[in-house]
Amino acid sequence: MIKKNQPVIRKSWISIRKYLNILSICLTERMTYRNDFILSTIFRFLPVMTTILLWQAVYRSSGKESIAGFSQRQMIAYLLLIHISRMFSSMPGLANGIAHDIRNGTLKKYMIQPIDMIVFLLCYRCAHKITYITTSAIPYSFLFLICADNFDDFPDLTILLAYILSLLLGFLLGFYFEVCLGMIGFWMLEITSLLWIITTLNYFISGQMMPLNLLPEFWRTVLYILPFQYMAYFPAIVFLGKLSTNQIICGLLIEIGWALILFIIAQYTFYKGLKHYSAFGD
Amino acid sequence: MSGIIEAYNLTKTYRVHQKQPGLIGSLKGLFRREYKLIQAVENISFTIQPQEMVGFLGPNGAGKTTTLKILSGLIYPTSGRAVVLGYTPWERPDSFRRQFSLIMGQKNQLWWDLPAEDSFRLHREIYSIDRKSYKNTLDELTELFDVKKLIRQPVRELSLGERMKMELIAALLHSPRLLLLDEPTIGLDIIAQITIQNSLKEYNTKKGITMLLTSHYMKDIEALCTRVLVIAHGKLFYDGPLRGIIEKFGQYKQVRLRFAGDQLPANLNRFGSVSATGPIVELKVDRDKVASALAQILTQHTIVDMSVQDPPLDQIIAKVFEHAKTNSVPREFIETPQTA
Numbered sequence: 064m065i066k067k068n069q070p071v072i073r074k075s076w077i078s079i080r081k082y083l084n085i086l087s088i089c090l091t092e093r094m095t096y097r098n099d100f101i102l103s104t105i106f107r108f109l110p111v112m113t114t115i116l117l118w119q120a121v122y123r124s125s126g127k128e129s130i131a132g133f134s135q136r137q138m139i140a141y142l143l144l145i146h147i148s149r150m151f152s153s154m155p156g157l158a159n160g161i162a163h164d165i166r167n168g169t170l171k172k173y174m175i176q177p178i179d180m181i182v183f184l185l186c187y188r189c190a191h192k193i194t195y196i197t198t199s200a201i202p203y204s205f206l207f208l209i210c211a212d213n214f215d216d217f218p219d220l221t222i223l224l225a226y227i228l229s230l231l232l233g234f235l236l237g238f239y240f241e242v243c244l245g246m247i248g249f250w251m252l253e254i255t256s257l258l259w260i261i262t263t264l265n266y267f268i269s270g271q272m273m274p275l276n277l278l279p280e281f282w283r284t285v286l287y288i289l290p291f292q293y294m295a296y297f298p299a300i301v302f303l304g305k306l307s308t309n310q311i312i313c314g315l316l317i318e319i320g321w322a323l324i325l326f327i328i329a330q331y332t333f334y335k336g337l338k339h340y341s342a343f344g345d
Numbered sequence: 346m347s348g349i350i351e352a353y354n355l356t357k358t359y360r361v362h363q364k365q366p367g368l369i370g371s372l373k374g375l376f377r378r379e380y381k382l383i384q385a386v387e388n389i390s391f392t393i394q395p396q397e398m399v400g401f402l403g404p405n406g407a408g409k410t411t412t413l414k415i416l417s418g419l420i421y422p423t424s425g426r427a428v429v430l431g432y433t434p435w436e437r438p439d440s441f442r443r444q445f446s447l448i449m450g451q452k453n454q455l456w457w458d459l460p461a462e463d464s465f466r467l468h469r470e471i472y473s474i475d476r477k478s479y480k481n482t483l484d485e486l487t488e489l490f491d492v493k494k495l496i497r498q499p500v501r502e503l504s505l506g507e508r509m510k511m512e513l514i515a516a517l518l519h520s521p522r523l524l525l526l527d528e529p530t531i532g533l534d535i536i537a538q539i540t541i542q543n544s545l546k547e548y549n550t551k552k553g554i555t556m557l558l559t560s561h562y563m564k565d566i567e568a569l570c571t572r573v574l575v576i577a578h579g580k581l582f583y584d585g586p587l588r589g590i591i592e593k594f595g596q597y598k599q600v601r602l603r604f605a606g607d608q609l610p611a612n613l614n615r616f617g618s619v620s621a622t623g624p625i626v627e628l629k630v631d632r633d634k635v636a637s638a639l640a641q642i643l644t645q646h647t648i649v650d651m652s653v654q655d656p657p658l659d660q661i662i663a664k665v666f667e668h669a670k671t672n673s674v675p676r677e678f679i680e681t682p683q684t685a
Contacts, residue, residue, distance in 0.1 A: 084470040177439040341420045
C-alpha cells in the first residue's frame with residue numbers, strides 16, 4: 064500500500080517544492096519594489112486617520128457612551144484592526160491583471176509552459192503579502208503603539224490562534240474571490256467598471272467603513288452567510304473578543320466553506336474560460 | 346519515420362462579430378448580433394521532420410499565426426488532426442509543454458524591472474531543470490547570443506535586440522525539441538537580425554532542434570530555411586525548397602549591362618522589359634532566353650560590365666502572394682516534403 068502511494072507523494076512533493084522555489088523567486092522580485100511599499104504603507108495611514116477623526120466626531124455629537132455595542136475606544140481599535148484584515152485579504156490588481164492577460168494574450172505563457180496559472184498567481188500573491196506585511200510591520204507597530212490605550216487586554220492564546228486562522232483564510236478568500244472576478248475577462252472585453260462597483264460595494268458590506276453591528280438584523284444575517292465580511296469585519300471582531308467560542312467556530316467554518324466554494328468556482332471558470340479562449344483565440 | 350509535426354487537414358473557422366457603424370448600429374448590435382464566419386486556415390496538411398528549419402510565409406492575415414497557435418495548443422482546430430512531438434497539442438499535457446517553446450511577438454515572458462537572470466531562474470523552476478544543467482545551458486546560451494554581460498541588467502534597460510535575445514534564451518533554457526517562432530526579428534536593426542539568425546542557425550546545427558518560423562523579413566528565411574511553406578488566404582499554396590519558389594515564380598532573370606560609350610543600343614526591348622539609368626541598362630529576360638539574349642547582345646555590342654541575377658526574393662514572394670489571390674491552390678506546387 065505504502066509503496067503504491069510513494070510515487071504520488073513524491074510527485075506532489077516535487078510539485079510543492081517547485082512552487083515553493085517559485086515563491087522564493089517571486090519574493091526577490093517583490094523586494095525590488097520595497098521603496099514603493101514603504102511609501103504606500105505610509106499613505107495608507109491617511110484614510111484611517113480621517114475615519115478615526117470622523118468617528119470621534121460622531122461619538123462627541125451623539126453624546127453616547129457606545130454605539131451598536133462599540134465604545135469610542137473599541138471603535139478606533141476596530142478601524143485599526145480592519146487594516147490588518149485588509150492587509151491579508153485585499154488583492155490589488157489581481158482580477159484586473161488576469162483580465163488584462165486574457166485580453167492582450169499574455170495568458171499564452173500559462174498555456175504553453177508547464178505551470179498552473181492559479182497556483183502561480185497564488186505563489187506570487189503570497190510573496191507580495193509577505194513582503195508587504197514585513198515592510199509595513201515597523202510603521203504599523205508604531206501606529207498601534209500610539210493607539211495602544213484604545214485596546215483592552217491582549218486576547219488569550221485560543222482567540223489569537225483563531226484570529227490568525229481567520230486572517231489566513233481571509234487571504235485565501237480574497238485571493239479566490241478576485242480570481243473568480245478576473246475570469247469574467249474570458250467573456251467580457253472590459254471588466255474595470257464592474258470591478259469598481261464590486262470594490263465599492265465590498266467596502267461597505269465587508270465592514271471596512273463601520274462595524275456591521277450597526278446594520279438591521281436582517282442584513283446582518285445576509286452578510287453573515289455571504290463571504291464579504293470574512294475579508295475585513297470577522298477577523299477584527301474575533302480579535303476584539305466580541306464573539307463567543309461557538310460563534311467563532313461557526314464563522315471559521317463558513318469562511319472555510321466559502322474559500323472552498325470560491326476555489327472550485329475559480330478552477331471551473333478557468334477550465335471553461337480556456338476552452339472558450341481555445342475556440343476563439345484572442 | 347514520423348515527423349515532429351504532422352498536420353492533417355487542419356481547418357479553423359472563427360466567428361467574428363460584425364458591428365454596424367455609428368451609434369444606431371451599436372444599439373442594434375445590443376439586440377441582434379450579426380456574425381461572419383472567417384476561414385482562418387483551410388485544409389492544411391504538412392509534415393515536418395526532426396531538425397528541419399522551415400519558413401512559414403504568407404501575407405498578413407494568411408493564417409500563419411493561427412496555424413502556429415494550433416500547433417502549440419493555444420487553440421483547437423474546427424476540424425482536422427495534428428500530432429506534435431507525439432501529442433495532440435490542444436490537450437496540453439505537461440509532458441508536451443516541456444518539449445517545445447513558442448515565441449510570439451514581443452509580448453514577453455521576462456520581468457520588466459528585474460535582470461533577465463531572475464526570469465531565467467523562474468524558468469528553471471517552472472520547467473524543473475536541475476541546477477547543474479541549468480548552469481551549463483545558461484552559459485552556453487549566453488555565449489551563443491553574446492549577452493553574457495547583460496543578464497544582470499534590468500530588462501527595461503536593454504535594447505530591443507538584446508531583449509529579443511533574452512527571450513530566445515528563456516525559450517531555449519529547457520532544451521526544447523521544437524521551437525515555434527512568430528516574427529522573431531520584427532522591428533530589429535540589421536545587426537541584431539543577423540546575430541539572431543546566426544545564433545539560431547548555430548543552435549540548430551549543434552542541438553538539432555526543429556524550427557518553424559514566420560517572418561516578413563525575407564533575409565531571415567533565406568538565411569535559415571531550406572524549406573518553406575507558403576500560405577495565403579488560409580490555404581497552403583506551396584511546400585518545398587526555397588529554390589523551388591525562385592525557379593517557379595521567378596520566371597525572369599535580371600540582366601544588368603553596362604555598355605561602352607554613351608550611346609545605348611536601340612530595340613533592346615525585344616529581349617525583355619528595359620529600364621535604363623545612364624549607361625547602365627537593366628533587362629528583365631525570360632529564364633530560358635537568357636543565354637541566347639546574352640549571346641546576341643555580346644556579339645552586337647561592346648559590354649563593359651554585366652551581371653545576371655535572380656530577382657530579389659521579396660519580389661518573387663510578392664508575386665506568389667499576388668498569384669494566390671487570383672488562383673485557387675495549384676496542387677502541382679505542393680511537393681512532397683523533403684526528408685531531412
